[in-house]
Amino acid sequence: MNLRRFILIAVPYLWLVALFLVPFLIVVKISFSSAAISMPPYTPTFSLTQGWAGIENFFSQLSVDNFVFLTQDDLYWKAYLSSLQIAAISTVLTLIVAYPMAYGMARAPDEWRPTLLMLVILPFWTSFLIRVYSWMGIISDQGLLNQFLMWLGIIAEPLHIMNTSKAVYLGIVYTYLPFMILPIYAALEKMDDSLGEAAVDLGASRLSSFWLVTVPMSRPGVIAGCFLVFIPAIGEYVIPQLLGGSNTLMIGKVLWTEFFSNADWPLASSVAVVLLLILIIPIMLFQRNQQKNEEAGR
Amino acid sequence: MAQAKPKIVFDPWNDPKAKPLIECRGITKRFGDFTAIDNIDLNIYEREFFALLGPSGCGKTTLMRMLAGFEAPSEGAITIDGQNVADVPPNKRAVNMMFQSYALFPHLSVWENIAFGLKRERASKERIEERVSEMLRLTRLEKFARRKPHQISGGQRQRVALARSLAKAPKLLLLDEPLGALDKKLRQDTQFELMDIQERTGTTFVIVTHDQEEAMTVASRVAVMNNGVIMQVATPADIYEQPNSVYVADFIGDVNILEGNASPGPDGPENAVQIHYAEGEPPVRAVANAPIAQGSRVSYAIRPEKISVGFEPDPDRANHAQGRVIDIAYLGNVSTYRVELPGGKVISATMTNARRLERRAFTWEDEVWLSWTQTAGIVLES
Amino acid sequence: MNKRLSWFNVTSLTLGFAFLYLPMLILIIYSFNASKLVTVWAGFSTRWYVELFHDQPFLDAAWVTLKVAVSSSTLATILGTMAAIVMVRMGRFRGRTLFSGMIYAPLVMPDVITGLSLLLLFIAIGLDRGVFTIMLAHTTFSMCYVSVVVSSRLMTFDHSLEEAALDLGASPFESFRLVTLPIILPAVVSGWLLAFTLSLDDLVIASFTTGPSATTLPMKIFSAVRLGVSPEINALSTLMISVVAIGVISASLISKRAIIRQRREEQEGGRA
Numbered sequence: 021m022n023l024r025r026f027i028l029i030a031v032p033y034l035w036l037v038a039l040f041l042v043p044f045l046i047v048v049k050i051s052f053s054s055a056a057i058s059m060p061p062y063t064p065t066f067s068l069t070q071g072w073a074g075i076e077n078f079f080s081q082l083s084v085d086n087f088v089f090l091t092q093d094d095l096y097w098k099a100y101l102s103s104l105q106i107a108a109i110s111t112v113l114t115l116i117v118a119y120p121m122a123y124g125m126a127r128a129p130d131e132w133r134p135t136l137l138m139l140v141i142l143p144f145w146t147s148f149l150i151r152v153y154s155w156m157g158i159i160s161d162q163g164l165l166n167q168f169l170m171w172l173g174i175i176a177e178p179l180h181i182m183n184t185s186k187a188v189y190l191g192i193v194y195t196y197l198p199f200m201i202l203p204i205y206a207a208l209e210k211m212d213d214s215l216g217e218a219a220v221d222l223g224a225s226r227l228s229s230f231w232l233v234t235v236p237m238s239r240p241g242v243i244a245g246c247f248l249v250f251i252p253a254i255g256e257y258v259i260p261q262l263l264g265g266s267n268t269l270m271i272g273k274v275l276w277t278e279f280f281s282n283a284d285w286p287l288a289s290s291v292a293v294v295l296l297l298i299l300i301i302p303i304m305l306f307q308r309n310q311q312k313n314e315e316a317g318r
Numbered sequence: 319m320a321q322a323k324p325k326i327v328f329d330p331w332n333d334p335k336a337k338p339l340i341e342c343r344g345i346t347k348r349f350g351d352f353t354a355i356d357n358i359d360l361n362i363y364e365r366e367f368f369a370l371l372g373p374s375g376c377g378k379t380t381l382m383r384m385l386a387g388f389e390a391p392s393e394g395a396i397t398i399d400g401q402n403v404a405d406v407p408p409n410k411r412a413v414n415m416m417f418q419s420y421a422l423f424p425h426l427s428v429w430e431n432i433a434f435g436l437k438r439e440r441a442s443k444e445r446i447e448e449r450v451s452e453m454l455r456l457t458r459l460e461k462f463a464r465r466k467p468h469q470i471s472g473g474q475r476q477r478v479a480l481a482r483s484l485a486k487a488p489k490l491l492l493l494d495e496p497l498g499a500l501d502k503k504l505r506q507d508t509q510f511e512l513m514d515i516q517e518r519t520g521t522t523f524v525i526v527t528h529d530q531e532e533a534m535t536v537a538s539r540v541a542v543m544n545n546g547v548i549m550q551v552a553t554p555a556d557i558y559e560q561p562n563s564v565y566v567a568d569f570i571g572d573v574n575i576l577e578g579n580a581s582p583g584p585d586g587p588e589n590a591v592q593i594h595y596a597e598g599e600p601p602v603r604a605v606a607n608a609p610i611a612q613g614s615r616v617s618y619a620i621r622p623e624k625i626s627v628g629f630e631p632d633p634d635r636a637n638h639a640q641g642r643v644i645d646i647a648y649l650g651n652v653s654t655y656r657v658e659l660p661g662g663k664v665i666s667a668t669m670t671n672a673r674r675l676e677r678r679a680f681t682w683e684d685e686v687w688l689s690w691t692q693t694a695g696i697v698l699e700s
Numbered sequence: 701m702n703k704r705l706s707w708f709n710v711t712s713l714t715l716g717f718a719f720l721y722l723p724m725l726i727l728i729i730y731s732f733n734a735s736k737l738v739t740v741w742a743g744f745s746t747r748w749y750v751e752l753f754h755d756q757p758f759l760d761a762a763w764v765t766l767k768v769a770v771s772s773s774t775l776a777t778i779l780g781t782m783a784a785i786v787m788v789r790m791g792r793f794r795g796r797t798l799f800s801g802m803i804y805a806p807l808v809m810p811d812v813i814t815g816l817s818l819l820l821l822f823i824a825i826g827l828d829r830g831v832f833t834i835m836l837a838h839t840t841f842s843m844c845y846v847s848v849v850v851s852s853r854l855m856t857f858d859h860s861l862e863e864a865a866l867d868l869g870a871s872p873f874e875s876f877r878l879v880t881l882p883i884i885l886p887a888v889v890s891g892w893l894l895a896f897t898l899s900l901d902d903l904v905i906a907s908f909t910t911g912p913s914a915t916t917l918p919m920k921i922f923s924a925v926r927l928g929v930s931p932e933i934n935a936l937s938t939l940m941i942s943v944v945a946i947g948v949i950s951a952s953l954i955s956k957r958a959i960i961r962q963r964r965e966e967q968e969g970g971r972a
Contacts, residue, residue, distance in 0.1 A: 024872065029793060032783040032843070036802040039840040043817035046824055117719070120712030127709050136713070138952050143720055146944045148901050149918050149925075150937040154723035157730065157929040164726060197720065255810020257904050262925065272812045279816060279908075289820070292813045303808050388863055408866045409875075421864035425882045434878075435868030468962070486868065 051086055051289035086290035096274065096291065100298060103271045106185060106260075107253035110192035114249050115242065117193055118200035122241075123234075125201070126208035137205070144198045151195050152262050159187055159263075183265025191259040192249070200245035207241025208234070240313045247306035255295060271295055328538060329553075330363040337400075339364045339490065339522055340385065344394035347380055347546075354380040356546040357394070364489075367516050367523045369533035372543035373569075378526045381543075382492050385524065386415045399489060409438075414488040418495040420479035422467040428478050429454075429463040435486040453481040456515060473504050480512075484519060493525040497532060509535050530570050534558070542566050558621075564698055567619040572654075574625075574665050576602060576618040580610045580697070591697060593618050596661040603636045606697040620695030625667035625688050627655050627680060632689035639688045641665065643680055655680060657688055724941055731934035748935040755932065758920060764831055765900060765917040772838035773895035779839065780846025780895070781888055787847065788854040806844045814841060815908030822909065829911030837909040838902060842895035849894060853887035897944075 090096045125136045143151060158164050159181040166178040181187050211234065219229035257272035264270070271291065279288040330336035338361035347355040355377045362368045370378040383389045384396060387408035396403050403411060414435070422431055432453050436446045454460045457477040462470050467478065476496065483491055496512070497505045513536050516523045527533050533540050534554040541551045542565075550562045561567035564575060578595035591610050592601035595618065602618055610616065631638040644664070645656035654668045667688055680686055731749075735742030752758060783803055806814065818837045822829055857880070865875035881888075903918040910916070917936075924930050 025790065028782055029786050029790060029799075032779050032786060032847075033795070033799055035779055035840070035843070036783075036799070039818065039821070039836060040802050040806060041798075043821035046820045047813070047817045050820060117716065120708075121716035124709035124713040124716070127706075128713070134952070134956065138948065139717060139720070142945065142948050143724075145897055145948055146724070146941050147918070147921075147937070149903055149921055150727070150940060151724070153921070153925050153929075153933065153937065154727045156925065157934075158723055158726060160929070194719070194723070251808055252810065255812055257810075257812055258922070262922075272810060275812045275816065285820070288816060292816055295810065296813060299808065299810070306808075386863075386867060388866075408863070409869050409871060413867075415864070415867045417860045417864055419858055419860050421858060421860040423861060423864075423879055423883075434865070434870075438869035438874065482864075482868070 047289045047292055050286050051293045052083060053286045053289075054083060054085060086286050087294070089287065090290060090294060095269075096271075096294075099269045099271045099274045100294070102269045103254050103256075104298070106188055106192070106268070106270060107250050107256075110189045110196075110253055111246050111250045113189055114193045114196055114200045115246060118197055118204060118245065119238075119242070122201045122204035122208055122238075125205050126211070133209075140198050140201050140205075148195060149258060152191050152259055155187070155191060155194065155263060156182070159190065182263065183267060185264060185268050187263035187265075188260050188268050188270075191263045192253050192256065195259065196249045196253065199248040203244040203248065204238055204241040207238045211237045240309070240316075243309050244306070244313070247302060247309070251299060251302050251306065254299060328365070330366070331361065331539065336363055338362060339366075339399055340524075341397045342381075342394065343396075345381070345384065345391045345396065346393040347377075347384065347389060348392045354546055355384075355391070358546075358548055360541065360548065360551070362522065362524060364522055365520055367513065367525070367536055367538045369537035369540045370524065370526045370543060371530060371533040371540050371569075372528065374528055376543040377546040378528075378543050379494060382415075382494060382524065382526045385490070386413055386492055387411050412489045413492065414483040414486060414490075415492040416479050416483045416494065416496050418498060420467075420475050420499075422475060422478055422482070424467055426466075427463065428459060428465050428467070428470070431467070431478055432482045432485050434482065439486065449485055453485050456484070456518070457481040472499060473508070476500060476508065480515070484515070484521065487519075488521065490522045490524065493523060495527055496525065497527075497529075505532070512536055534570070542569060544569075559696075561619065561696060561698070564617050564619065567696065567698065572622050572666060572668075573619050574622065576620070576663070578602075578616065578618065579613050580606075580616045581612055582610060586692065590692070591616075593697070596659065596663055598661060599639060599659060600637075602695070603692045604695055604697050605693050610697065610699070614699065617698045618695050619698060620690060622654060622666040622668040623652075624694040625665065625690045627657070627667050627669055628687050628689065629680075629684075631687040634691075635689040636692040637690045637694075639665065640685065641688065643682055643684045643686055646680070646682065655686070657686060724937075727934055728938045728941065731931065731938040733931060733934075736931060748931045749939075752932050752935050752939075757915070758917075758932075758936070761915045761917045761920040764914050768831060768834050768838060768906075768916065769896050769899040772835045772899050773842060773892050775835075775839045776842040776846050776895040777888060777892040780843040780891055781850050781884075783843060783847035784851035784854055788851050803844050803847055806841045807848065809841075811902070811904035812908075815905040818905070819908040829909060830913040831910075833909045833911070834906050834914060834916065837905050838895075838899040841905065842898045845894050845898060846888075846891035849891040850884060850887050853884050857883060 121140075125133065125140070128136055156163075160166075161178045161180065161182060163182070165181070166175075169175045170178065181190070215233050215237070216229050219233045220226065224232060255272050256270060257276055260268045260270040260273050261276075264273075275288050275291045275295070278284050278291060330338075340360070340362040342358055342360040345355055345358045345360075346353065358381065370381060372378045380389060384391055385398075387403065387406060390404070398411070398413065423434065426434065429450055432450045433446050436449055441449070450463075451460075454463055457480055459474065459477055459481060462474060462478075467475055470478070476499070480496070493512075497508055500508060509532060512523075516536075525533070525536060534557070537554060539551060539553055540557050542549045542557065544565055550557060550566045552560065557566065557570055561570065567573045568575065576593065576595040578593040578601070580591045580593050581601075582589075582591055584590075584592070586603070587605055589606045589609055591604055591606050593604060593616060594601045604618060606616075626632055626635070631640075639657075639659055641657040641659040643655055644658045647654045647656075648671075650671070652668050652670050654666055656664055656666050658664050665688060730741075732744050732746065733741055734745035734747065783799075787800060787803065815837070818833075818840070819829075822833050827833060861879050861883070862875050865879045866872065870878060901918065902916075903922050906916045907919055907922075910919070921933055921936065924933050
């Protein structure tokens with residue numbers, strides 16, 4: 021009985037320690053190392069064969085140089101700031117697109133709702149990469165959108181969307197839309213219709229009943245949705261790489277370049293550590309929000 | 319109170335030679351700092367229908383789960399049929415349980431639910447067939463054998479749960495609030511059905527309930543529990559007529575409690591006492607179970623139906639009190655009058671409505687006399 | 701209750717779904733374009749599909765992806781279900797907080813960091829990178845998703861069902877096999893599907909953890925589309941979208957029919 025319990029706990033536990041915790045600690049460790057032209061390309065390396073002296077030597081060689089460097093070269097803090105900015109703007113845009121859709125779904129007749137829900141979830145199951153890629157043919161300078169608008173005569177010159185941050189906003193809104201719709205829909209669907217009717221009955225206009233009843237009721241869903249878009253958008257790599265071109269600066273891209281092109285592992289690791297430190301705040305806020313909702317739901 | 323066995327007296331608990339099926343010795347159960355069960359001793363005999371009665375949180379469910387093997391006592395020992403069960407896991411105990419939620423397996427049919435336990439003891443196919451049909455007959459579920467639990471009604475589910483827990487013919491069947499999920503009418507029918515099945519199968523039943531009426535109806539003996547302690551173990555009639563504490567008297571049925579100082583005598587039978595319960599009222603004359611010291615503080619418990627209401631004091635009864643009717647609750651078969659004494663004390667008295675169109679005898683604000691006999695109430699030392 | 705959609709709701713739903721589906725629809729249409737120039741329509745043709753099926757590197761990449769996805773999602777389902785049981789059923793044990801942290805953290809960890817950290821681990825222990833290391837990486841992050849899906853089902857699971865099985869003489873393992881597993885099976889299956897999709901979809905983590913020997917389909921697509929739109933990729937995308945659409949739609953039809961059947965049975969049960 022106790023052996024069974026032990027095995028049940030130990031197997032997933034050890035797996036996660038070996039393949040999540042240890043790698044993470046390695047990243048932290050390397051972020052305090054210096055780059056070196058060797059394999060692996062950093063010093064000091066950790067070795068237990070030298071005993072206590074080795075450990076002491078190891079700690080004495082650790083340095084915060086990488087982190088200092090991150091603050092000195094404005095490329096990095098600009099990248100962090102622009103990641104945050106792009107993520108924030110995209111989150112707001114996603115909310116603007118998602119809210120009317122979630123509202124319309126929650127208002128739809130009961131027999132339509134499963135189908136509408138499936139239509140929202142379906143893109144989630146299709147490849148992320150393909151969904152990002154599908155815009156490339158549309159928004160490029162000779163793309164379908166420009167062809168169409170020029171054919172209509174609305175514009176004379178093609179719009180430059182591709183390889184700008186606008187394209188990145190579009191990509192994030194498009195790919196993360198389901199993450200925003202679903203929690204808002206869940207919150208609105210739970211809402212009792214008679215609440216709005218009661219507000220109208222008590223003399224509110226339809227619009228003020230929407231502002232005073234519907235919007236506050238959907239707030240937990242809106243908050244959850246915003247976090248679900250904002251947090252992963254900060255570390256996004258594929259969208260800025262494919263749609264943003266060389267002009268958009270996002271930290272995921274910087275990390276990738278630092279690692280693969282410059283082979284500066286310590287610097288890439290410290291970029292990762294700082295990114296995580298930035299992410300911890302919204303993640304903790306999100307967790308608290310979820311807990312609060314759960315408690316309120318009970 | 320329906321007592322199903324009038325012919326032979328069934329009272330193994332009064333027989334010093336009888337060996338109990340279950341013996342609990344000094345059982346204590348702690349969850350962290352909280353003591354759920356506090357040093358309980360309890361004997362339950364074979365073929366008994368035993369009820370654990372108490373408010374929620376009194377420890378009755380914990381005690382039952384210890385009998386089933388889902389909880390281990392922190393201290394003390396439980397023996398079932400002479401065997402100490404401390405190290406016997408629930409799946410190896412000859413004890414079965416009917417869960418409050420019924421816990422029917424939703425993915426299995428009624429038939430498969432009932433056969434589940436038999437299959438686990440590797441019974442032969444014929445044996446399983448035979449036993450399951452027997453159980454289906456016993457619980458009148460033959461028509462529903464192929465149905466899934468969600469396809470039958472609540473009452474039928476309750477019977478499947480019963481059939482499933484009886485299929486292995488356990489020595490002891492534990493029932494956790496078995497009728498809690500049924501509506502009132504169905505509940506009363508099911509109580510008698512349970513008693514009938516208990517008698518036919520000869521299984522020892524231990525039922526956990528918070529419903530005193532249910533416990534009084536079905537049980538051969540009732541244990542009243544409070545805060546992890548057993549307050550009293552007795553037959554339903556004794557619990558009602560001879561409660562050993564204010565708590566038990568108050569928990570079972572309605573009761574008037576009068577508190578006062580006792581003085582022995584002055585005359586009458588052995589252990590006669592007078593209780594001075596209110597300024598300006600004559601003392602209540604009562605008979606205690608044991609001698610009471612002069613001036614000791616006692617509680618006097620008297621059931622409303624033992625008090626008669628009249629415009630004149632009843633000369634045949636030893637105790638009288640005059641008061642004003644402040645409330646009348648008409649319940650069809652009986653009416654309960656709440657009478658306020660001059661000192662402010664309110665006493666309830668219940669009268670049977672024997673005649674259909676009775677001339678309304680008493681009404682609000684009437685001055686009436688309450689009368690009761692010397693042996694009608696119980697003296698409880700506080 | 702008046703549930704007629706207002707013109708506002710109809711408009712927002714129409715525009716919203718057009719936004720979601722038009723790009724993919726255009727992609728599908730242009731995969732049948734005869735021209736190599738993706739923005740000019742030059743008549744219907746299936747030549748890109750033919751070319752795709754003769755492109756050996758693509759087929760190899762697809763095979764690698766499938767191997768990784770099947771093995772990692774299966775392993776992740778087993779580990780994730782175990783983790784879910786530990787989280788919901790095992791009560792307190794030493795290191796529980798760390799355990800739940802390790803379950804939830806990968807869900808919010810940016811792919812670049814997960815990939816980087818696993819690569820550094822594989823280098824540190826000298827593991828040859830290839831299909832096996834991608835599989836390990838995918839198993840690790842998808843087991844967390846599986847465990848979230850399964851534990852949310854386990855939390856609504858009536859614990860007394862397991863106790864009833866024990867009470868009727870089943871061993872703890874039998875009670876899991878005969879009672880718990882059949883009831884949570886739908887959640888386990890959707891966990892597997894989720895893990896499978898995540899693995900099929902992953903570009904970043906696979907790029908970090910692979911070696912020269914193994915290229916996955918997303919990596920192949922990525923390196924092709926970095927240079928611009930390619931009709932062959934359109935054909936491939938069309939195939940992938942169709943497979944998913946057919947899968948999801950048929951799954952939802954099956955579950956819808958199951959619900960209707962169950963409702964009918966319940967009505968019959970109510971009448972009896």
